[in-house]
Amino acid sequence: MTRAWTVHPPADDARPGLVLVPERFSWFAATLPPVWMLVNRLWWPLLGFAIFAMAAALLLPAGIAGFAGLSAQVLIGLHAQDLRRWKLARQGRPAAAVVLARDESAALLRALDGRPDWAAAEAGGRAA
Numbered sequence: 001m002t003r004a005w006t007v008h009p010p011a012d013d014a015r016p017g018l019v020l021v022p023e024r025f026s027w028f029a030a031t032l033p034p035v036w037m038l039v040n041r042l043w044w045p046l047l048g049f050a051i052f053a054m055a056a057a058l059l060l061p062a063g064i065a066g067f068a069g070l071s072a073q074v075l076i077g078l079h080a081q082d083l084r085r086w087k088l089a090r091q092g093r094p095a096a097a098v099v100l101a102r103d104e105s106a107a108l109l110r111a112l113d114g115r116p117d118w119a120a121a122e123a124g125g126r127a128a
Contacts, residue, residue: 002101003102004023005021005101006021008088008093012092018118021088021095022107023081025080037083
């Protein structure tokens with residue numbers, strides 16, 4: 001199955017190497033949102049999720065709070081990769097290209113084929 005990948009080249013002060021982010025649903029983010037956010041160091045979304053969870057638990061009836069929590073988890077799973085892209089853009093690494101490939105290594109090859117100047121950045125990232 002072919003998947004879309006966004007390519008994020010390094011910023012001047014960032015770690016070298018390209019970052020590839022797939023366009024897909026994240027089961028890990030949907031089942032354990034706080035853990036997934038901690039692993040990916042997404043502090044602002046984690047704070048927002050915690051505030052939403054506390055507000056839902058305190059203000060909504062039990063049946064509706066459970067549905068609201070489940071809905072929030074599904075939305076996080078759907079937008080998990082978008083949250084990663086948002087973080088990369090905030091770090092000065094906005095998406096510079098989109099490639100279609102079966103897996104990450106094929107996506108990397110396509111990105112480097114389209115932009116040979118990224119090969120030096122990628123070589124620096126792999127050597128570090």
